[in-house]
Amino acid sequence: MSPNIFDYLGIAYIEIIYLMGLKDLRDKMKYRSSTPLTKELWEFIFQELKSKSLLADDPETAKRISLARGDWVLQDSDWNISEDSTLHRTLKSCIEDVEYDQSILLWHIATEFCFNKDEGNNKKDEGYDKKDESNTDVCKFRKFRKFSKTLSEYMLYLLVMQPTLTSFVAGIGQIRFRDTCAEAKKFFSRSELGSGKSGGNEQLVACERILGVNTEVQPVAVKGDRSKSVLFDACILAKQLMELKENKWELMSKVWVELLSYTASHCRANDHAQLLGKGGELVTFVWLLMAHFGIGEQFQINEGHARAKLIVGK
Template sequence: MVFSISENVMKLWDAWNVRAFVILSFLAQVFLTLLAPLRKRLGGIWGKCVYMLIWLVYLLADWIAGLTVGFILSNQLKSPANSGDIQTFWAPFLLLHLGGPDTITSYALEDNEFWIRHFLGLILQVGSTLYVFLMSLPDNKLWLPTLLVLIAGIIKYAERNRSFYLASFDHFGENWVSGEKVAGLHIPEQFKKLEAADLVPSRLEDDAEPSEFFVDSEPDSILQAAAYLFGTIRGPLLGSFLSESQRFTGSAIFGSKEKNCYAKDALLKMEIQLSLLYEALHTKLPVMVSKAGCVSRILNLSCVLGALFSFSLVKKHYELEEFDAWLTYGLLIGALTLDFISIILLVFSDWFVIANFHNLGRLRNLGSILKARRWSNKVPQLNFITYSVKDHPNWLKSLATFLPLRNLLEAMKVIRCLSFQNFGEDSQYWQGIFKDLEVIQQDVIKNKYPEADVGNFAQSLLDLHIVTELSIQRGIQGSSLGRGEEDRTICKLISDYMFYLMMREPVMMSAVSSNWEKVLKDTYEETQSILDRSSVSNENDASSKILSAKFEKGENLKMLSTVEESFLTAINNKATIPWKGLRKEWVQKMCYAARRCRPSVHAQQPSKGGQLLTFIWLCMTNFTMAYQRSPYNY
């Protein structure tokens, strides 16, 4: 039996396929223009849902635009009289859409590496659209607005390809040395302003006080400092090293004159660094802020305005269906509106503010710019004991194995256990982490920091994670007064975060998680054998059962094998434990994982809402420049 489509359906398809796809293409541009900038600020479960939706629309946008040009060309070849000049006029709009919104060029770093493929796509799409236009001549009454939009579309598409080219790692790394031009952002002029303001000395006297040469906490100083630091981190991102002079200069830039603001200013500078990195890799901002970019944008807007004006004149003498007329006006006005929205977003971007600092700085109203949120400010939290308690029933696991849907069931379980902790420059977490980071990084550089054994890292991390949770569930206080509660909170944050990374971010932890699956499986099965003996409804009960199996029943558990017996005894007896030392141990493990994560993986994180581990890596990178002249010893 052959399935046949009715003649009425075919007629409806032929009449509306181009119109429907043109509308879909435009709606995709609206969606990406408005929601793509939220990528670097999205967090939580709903943030991940929006992130996946952006990915889907990003993939469909190019496919819809290219397919619609094919429909128009097919209609012209089948029945030129019926296709009309109006469809020919719509073809350049699809080229304009293929140029994409200014707020997103690439979804992932891999898109930038295929800039040659995108360049070939530019040639093919421009050729197809030009062929559609030439086929409509010489009888095309809308030739002038069509030509103007065609020019605007070529400019837009060329800007996107230029952005791909600049963001590819081969070209992003050209002339990476600090003080040179960085993809349209002129670092030298900005750095000279720092020198002119006596923020950076031309030379350092041996007996000089280091704190005299650190930048202050004013908004203009922080913005310029972040711009310079952005130029320096491109080397470590590409596997290069900094000279000693660059390290010293970085110390003056990354530091702060005021001790109380040192940690806060450091985090803010890193947020701006990562924001600039996101804008350089995933948007058209580096192209738009250049002189050539300004000229192309003015030319683009002029062409679209000219097309709107000429179409309104020609329409009076041209028979056109009312729906097609309104759709065409919507495309023209929509293109102008999206461009103006992009310009507004550009003006409030870090890249534009720094590139035009000599003009905007006079306004002395940069404080509000620093308050903008540049990442999700959320740290994912996943706990092993919670993960063990909230297990699925055996019948559901058997059903999932039979279908098979074990991966889906596992993902649902993780979502049930997953939570997010707010994190920011004013939070109680960063101050303590930053102090330990500075001390640890100095020890690393002086070769006083013992490297962990990669083979035992997964086991020791999971054991330390369980120990931290057991201590918290038992309500154990710290041995030091005053900061004990704060240290315990920081330990809880890092512990649950590191377990989340091992479970859900294997790319970031691949260098230190070689035997993670086996360690997790053995520990999970052992935990379930303990918890299945009785009804356990919460984490506190589970913690008591684990300690009971260890001490009261004297079982030889595989879990906690790397933990000292005296430490476990203190937990079981609810004795005080040194939370400050435990905090430093957690920060050490986080530093170890951050240093072994590939820089290219860190570079991907700003487009995914950001990761605390990336901030740790960036902080250590900046400290590498600053270790010789650190003004404060904690």
Template structure:
């Protein structure tokens, strides 16, 4: 099938023009959506940003190659050649995103080398328009801006690389007195100087991002101050430091927030405005009207994007820090910093991060694969075909099948926003863990807490089980405690579940202690599903899931599916999802286990642990489970590579 000459001619006329507008559109998307990765967990936003980031360089590079072949010897050559530096400008990218992943920063040398090649192509395109020099000055001005932007991006990538961070660490020196003053001011919540002090603290912990553990005495000083902070203050510190870290690793902040950066910003803005003015004054009678319109779009959009980038620069935390560091005209700089701080908080209300926890409930998945209409082989083959990496898609499909019922047992199938009480529980338990000795910290999660449970001292069977925890790897501990937590949640009356519809009515007439217990139950549920998601879906973060653990996980999943499958009958099919979960959990607890054989199965080990936990007083039980999940969270953080943010 041959393409009509009419359409070929139409494409030959519009190909470069459409592609250069596409390149411009990608820049608009990146500058507005680039920073939303930090505050949004939307998959659609991440998909759009990821696709735009990958396409930006490829589209701009492709159009550069097409420009030379589009020159037909007419007077439009000069205006087409004027587009070449805009493509170099697009390759420099917006200030809001320089890298999509942390590994992109290590490619700074390749990116800088690409500058030479792209400049060669751009100058070649312009030389083909000679000897016509009508737009020489505007072209050179845009070339200057483009080169500056390209070098800024390459240097930002270098500063965020391992080598760049090592060099910045060696050139930064902070003393204990500086840290002491930083914390004293940091605790003054109403003083905007906490941004500056948090920046000093971030500079001190930066070695951890490249797994370079230094300044142990100073870090001990940090721990002492963090211990005396309230949960709200500690969260404020972490959010601010994460904000600085994100800007340094994924944006141009570290380059543009400097004296040379401010000077270059003024220079670039001036050059773009002058180039626009010169083009407006240039006679255009012999130019193609369509090409003139496209050039106006390129220039005006560049001015608008530069203005938006300048506004973002002025109302950033690092700008406030820079103003507070000004020695001369300190009164004016402090007033300006306060002014920016008030406006920024009014518009954004001080929210840096969207604290949402991805969730994965293994019991729910096993229920979804336990339909009696399929054989076990068919169910397992379906599981293998989807693989663990597609569990999130499966969770969406499974969740939508119950969407009309709004069941409380299925609430955690989607990411949940962590409430303030949940964060305070984690912070308070983390502060308690700072008092653990190195020997206790290296024990399995919850080991110390289990030994203190008064009920366990009267159970001879508990002693060998507690000892068994010592032999389990981190991911195996997560699996056992995940199943145990689920069984403990549903082993009570269903009205005791933290999200049961009757729970709020019951709590109206309960004591404060029982309400605290409910918060601990909710925290355990969130952390249990989050850690299971991390171990199975994001195992690359922990690098702890070895071949043996994968086999044990598969065996556990298979065993759970078989157990649930044997529990199905005609009456079971009529149960609602809530009742299915509750009935299965009750059967898992009630079914006898031969204690001597439980060590061969993680599933049976979890059932034994759940049985032991259910023998304890309820308040004591959830305190222990909360402590062990916070310990697992901390141990998981220690196993995570520092360069993952």
């Protein structure tokens, strides 16, 4: 996200905002963006949903697709990930064994770690300079990385800034987000990060500091189960994703589309209708696209009928 006025007003201003109880208003002004999605990303989302709709030849399969939160992506043999590997177990655990809101936070933080780590490596690696702009593999790598970053930020925005929209599936997302931020703040307070003394790119330095933490012991064994923070669980996920090298970005972007479509199909129909009256959200347009393809729990396609029927009473 590019700097705006809030980034230059200083700590004193932020403390006043907190005291006046205007934090939520300030956050909505700061983190909302009207920048349109790129045509490439729209096409990517469209193709992902279209390819899944071709597999949904019966109601049961269509329902399984709408319930997928990344597990459908893992079934793809193109990744060459052994089911017995630590990588596969970690990815599967961060998709199937966690709640929806926890999954969003895990994958968002892991995306940030991978993105900043790659940014730092690219500046040092001559293999990613401007002369490689015409290299197909490099362009593909950058494209999926950008898709992952955009969708990751949008999904966190929905979870944190649109809680009423995602309340049907979000669980304790707000608490988990707060605890994760608190743990990150506590971790950084023990260093000079945020003080301007660390030098260089502070985001990159922060990521490297966290990734440098020994995570062989499960985080819950260290912090207990009172804190709902997922900071170091996301660190474990990021380290495993990095084993996929450049291929991680294609996998991550596909996981994000599944998380987006899961959100779209599980938000209440009335909420989607209200959003359309205000111009709509990306998640609502994905919901309509799923209706077009006849996938999701809120859509039915009768035999011999080419049109999807929307069940609005949910």
